């Protein structure tokens with residue numbers, strides 16, 4: 013880890029777990045509920061033991077965040093161990109009498125013996141096992157949740173699911189799961205979260221449950237395999253130039269650091285070792301969207317650098333070492349044969365390990381991303397991130413204009429389209445035309461959720477057409493799905509102005525305040541200020557931003573055009589110079605491939 017560093021501390025039955033994450037840029041929206049969501053995911057899963065019933069992990073943010081945004085200073089997190097109440101005298105920091113129940117019989121497969129010999133704790137192996145315990149992964153999941161929030165804000169999603177438990181393999185993912193694997197790793201994870209084993213489908217989950225029950229009946233434990241996926245990963249993270257900068261190596265190290273993970277593969281990994289090269293490598297293709305790969309057997313990494321395809325990592329977890337029927341060991345007090353110490357244990361923790369693997373992958377990717385983009389503040393990351401995202405494209409694609417009501421999305425957007433010689437689409441008008449009712453009428457008669465559904469539908473149709481300037485509705489930015497579509501199909505510019513200026517413009521505009529459902533019945537300036545506060549964190553995600561206050565429509569359009577030029581990469585410049593992938597030819601290609 014270089015740009016983003018973390019450290020954890022804490023014993024399993026001590027008062028708390030601590031984590032410090034340094035290197036998060038300032039201006040990232042972060043709340044403890046974002047972290048607690050992942051902590052709860054780590055605690056679920058069929059086959060977990062009694063500890064999970066005692067602990068309901070919640071993270072306290074001790075530093076690095078103020079009024080819901082990161083400061084750029086180290087993030088300090090604390091998770092209290094509720095079980096400490098039962099261990100206070102046995103785990104106290106103050107001097108005292110030794111534990112009346114020392115652990116002297118090491119458990120095979122745990123750090124007990126090696127750690128005891130190394131640190132001189134043979135009289136009580138608890139001094140080792142408390143820290144070696146996978147309880148530590150709770151704080152790593154918490155720190156990983158912060159890294160995940162950063163990635164998500166920049167358009168990268170991380171998710172996982174279970175592909176095997178013991179000798180039970182999952183069915184191959186169905187079509188919708190495969191689509192999620194390619195486009196929305198978080199959606200994939202949420203789907204896995206629906207099942208108690210984090211399988212992607214019911215049938216596989218039933219097989220997993222049966223396998224775990226069989227293990228329980230024989231007082232044994234089970235391992236398995238998780239697949240971790242990251243989507244929206246731009247090309248160019250990591251480096252081929254030095255061994256310790258290769259991202260494949262860094263990911264493998266991070267995965268291996270998870271307790272009980274004993275093998276890691278990228279892409280087709282082990283299977284590739286048994287095939288011909290022509291069956292393993294991913295052909296490079298050039299189409300209207302630019303460079304792409306026909307397949308992703310490499311798992312998104314070549315030469316230690318991300319290649320723009322989803323990252324696919326699989327990790328194999330060994331069966332848990334605390335076997336309830338007790339493995340043979342030696343009592344270090346008597347040096348006699350004795351059954352190993354049995355600490356309260358899970359039968360199977362593979363579903364939880366997937367959540368931990370997501371966290372370590374998020375930390376690893378966020379580190380590599382910040383290394384590539386720099387970034388003391390979130391604002392300073394936007395432009396380089398957009399350049400990276402667009403760098404494999406043959407042309408910039410659509411230009412999406414976002415911003416609050418009255419910011420000039422329609423007027424400035426139309427001006428930009430005119431200058432570019434491209435069509436202009438106002439998403440609200442497109443919906444009104446399709447439904448035959450105004451936005452206000454749709455809101456009142458059908459409700460906001462239905463309007464948002466119509467909006468998503470209109471957006472996915474609009475992006476299939478030739479490159480255009482698309483003005484988004486004011487609230488469209490609240491949808492993560494809309495962000496994925498916008499990032500996949502082009503560049504995003506945000507327009508803004510003060511609430512007073514927005515109100516002034518709306519009061520004079522044709523559609524006015526009356527036709528804006530979210531403004532009716534309220535003091536418009538106050539309501540606009542409130543909406544801006546609620547939505548600013550989303551508007552701030554745009555690749556480019558322009559405050560249109562004091563600018564004429566023409567001036568603003570010229571500025572947007574100039575700014576959007578700064579996103580053009582070497583590849584699209586070359587394609588433009590050579591007349592490849594542009595204009596009607598591009599449309600012809602697009603038609604063939606069903607893209608844009």
Ligand SMILES: Cc1cc2nc3c(=O)[nH]c(=O)nc-3n(C[C@H](O)[C@H](O)[C@H](O)COP(=O)(O)O)c2cc1C
Pocket residue numbers: 061121122123144145146149270271272273330332333334335356357358359361364365368
């Ligand atoms: C989420 C999670 C939960 C775990 N729970 C247990 C457990 O209940 N019992 C156990 O023996 N090992 C458990 N482990 C694994 C041990 O912590 C691990 O095997 C041990 O510390 C030795 O480390 P190693 O297997 O990496 O060599 C768990 C691992 C993870 C990731």
